[in-house]
Amino acid sequence: MQGLSEEDFKKLNKPEYDLEKEKEDYSDSLLIAYKNIVDLLKKYCDLNPDYYSLIAIWIIGTYSHHNFQTYPYLFLNAMRGSGKSRTLRLITNLSKDGELQMSMTEAVLFRTKGTLGLDEFEGLSRRGSENLRELLNASYKKGTKVKRMKQKKTMEGIEQVVEEFTIYRLIVMANIWGMEEVLGDRCISLILEKSNNDKIIKLAEIWEMEEIFQKTKKILEKCSLCSVDVIRNCYIDWNNYITLEYIPTYNTYTHTTTHNYTELFKRVNLLELDGRSLELCLPLLVIAWSIDVVVFDELFEVIATYLLEKKEDQFAQSKDVSFYDYVSQETEPNWISIKNLTERFKQFLQYDEKDEWLNSRWVGQALRRLKLRKAHKREAGGIKVVLDINKAQLKIKMFK
Numbered sequence: 001m002q003g004l005s006e007e008d009f010k011k012l013n014k015p016e017y018d019l020e021k022e023k024e025d026y027s028d029s030l031l032i033a034y035k036n037i038v039d040l041l042k043k044y045c046d047l048n049p050d051y052y053s054l055i056a057i058w059i060i061g062t063y064s065h066h067n068f069q070t071y072p073y074l075f076l077n078a079m080r081g082s083g084k085s086r087t088l089r090l091i092t093n094l095s096k097d098g099e100l101q102m103s104m105t106e107a108v109l110f111r112t113k114g115t116l117g118l119d120e121f122e123g124l125s126r127r128g129s130e131n132l133r134e135l136l137n138a139s140y141k142k143g144t145k146v147k148r149m150k151q152k153k154t155m156e157g158i159e160q161v162v163e164e165f166t167i168y169r170l171i172v173m174a175n176i177w178g179m180e181e182v183l184g185d186r187c188i189s190l191i192l193e194k195s196n197n198d199k200i201i202k203l204a205e206i207w208e209m210e211e212i213f214q215k216t217k218k219i220l221e222k223c224s225l226c227s228v229d230v231i232r233n234c235y236i237d238w239n240n241y242i243t244l245e246y247i248p249t250y251n252t253y254t255h256t257t258t259h260n261y262t263e264l265f266k267r268v269n270l271l272e273l274d275g276r277s278l279e280l281c282l283p284l285l286v287i288a289w290s291i292d293v294v295v296f297d298e299l300f301e302v303i304a305t306y307l308l309e310k311k312e313d314q315f316a317q318s319k320d321v322s323f324y325d326y327v328s329q330e331t332e333p334n335w336i337s338i339k340n341l342t343e344r345f346k347q348f349l350q351y352d353e354k355d356e357w358l359n360s361r362w363v364g365q366a367l368r369r370l371k372l373r374k375a376h377k378r379e380a381g382g383i384k385v386v387l388d389i390n391k392a393q394l395k396i397k398m399f400k
Contacts, residue, residue: 092117107175
């Protein structure tokens with residue numbers, strides 16, 4: 001009976017209760033909800049065809065996200081008039097306890113619950129937003145807490161007491177200018193294009209009046225706990241699967257698999273997810289798998305394409321990746337000065353002198369940070385290094 005939820009055990013005391021049938025009913029209902037959400041998105045939002053399935057799964061996941069260790073933010077990036085606000089409103093309305101905000105403060109982040117939609121979310125990198133930025137960078141992951149002091153009346157007078165908040169949040173954001181790099185790394189980012197499809201963009205936003213919307217919300221609320229036992233042990237089973245894949249002699253006697261995840265994990269492993277991409281994509285893939293194999297197949301292809309595009313973007317935009325690329329192609333295996341190295345890197349990038357970030361100090365820090373120097377010494381003309389070209393050649397393969 002391992003892996004059943006407490007609610008399931010209570011129901012099993014009733015002889016007429018059929019647990020497996022209820023699970024099948026839940027899956028069927030969620031499949032209906034999935035199709036309804038896709039239909040609503042297609043009716044009111046003119047998006048990249050790949051986005052409909054991904055957004056629908058994200059919305060369904062808002063009703064059970066607390067069971068996952070992480071849950072990705074959703075970010076809509078688009079020029080003015082591209083339907084980002086409409087899309088954001090529809091996503092928020094369909095999501096668990098969704099609420100749309102035009103601005104964000106620390107208090108809003110950790111004193112409210114439910115799905116938080118943030119429209120016109122710009123300027124997070126401005127001075128004065130450091131605390132909020134740090135909280136947002138951590139709020140996609142379960143277990144992060146923030147403490148604040150609060151005044152409390154007692155018999156002895158006013159005392160300061162500690163108030164603790166959990167900041168694991170569901171967040172969907174939209175803006176025009178893009179997202180700063182660290183927070184963007186916690187998001188699944190979707191680019192919206194301006195539409196000229198009049199039969200979509202001329203519709204009034206009355207989806208909440210539609211029967212399909214109302215039925216879908218009822219299904220999602222009813223099935224909000226249907227996948228608790230399915231995903232509760234997913235991370236343990238995933239780690240066991242990976243350990244067995246890479247250490248075949250690993251003793252699994254003390255480990256049991258509560259659900260048959262083998263086929264799911266085989267497919268997921270083909271995506272070569274690791275680190276942040278695993279944190280962001282695994283919950284969505286598990287949700288899709290629990291609904292229907294066809295739904296999973298659709299999402300699998302979307303995520304595979306998304307990861308490929310993200311790698312290409314990182315390769316093109318990341319300064320560190322560009323530096324790996326440069327060093328991997330360097331032909332000087334002996335001592336080279338940081339000053340000379342900096343000039344060569346500028347030529348490699350076709351560097352714009354108006355951008356002042358690239359200087360000898362940045363190159364020196366990059367060499368230390370990325371551990372790309374085999375040796376270094378200080379001479380009268382400055383610091384010289386021996387580059388670890390082989391390491392750079394290995395590292396750059398991760399991004400190509």
